[in-house]
Amino acid sequence: MKTISTKKAPEAIGPYSQAVTANGFIFTSGQIALTNEGKFLDEDIKVQTEQVLKNLSEILKQGGSSLEKVVKTTIFLTDINDFAVVNEIYAKAFGAHKPARSTVSVKSLPKNAKIEIEAVAVV
Secondary structure, eight states: OEEEOOTTSOOOSSSSOSEEEETTEEEEOOBOSBOTTSOBOOSOHHHHHHHHHHHHHHHHHHTTOOGGGEEEEEEEESOGGGHHHHHHHHHHHHTTOOOEEEEEEOSOOGGGOSEEEEEEEEO
């Protein structure tokens, strides 16, 4: 197992790593709308989703993978009514690639984020 860390995505805000690799896969921690400088983008769901996907992309790249190699994502939303907007941005980010996915509505997320996404990808 190897820990993945990049300055192009926010540092972990707790006792965990940005991602780890094991057995040919990279497992990312959930990402919220933090910039790589650690500033939280307390804005609309569109801005937050774009930042989350950017963070995931940078972490995957550091681990020798990419969005095109993602096999599974989990999306956590504090308002399931944001599903359609998130879907549109998510579809643009992944293009023709369609990994397996779960989307769940949750009561709250760190820093009162509207969205968090985690991913599993092939290295």
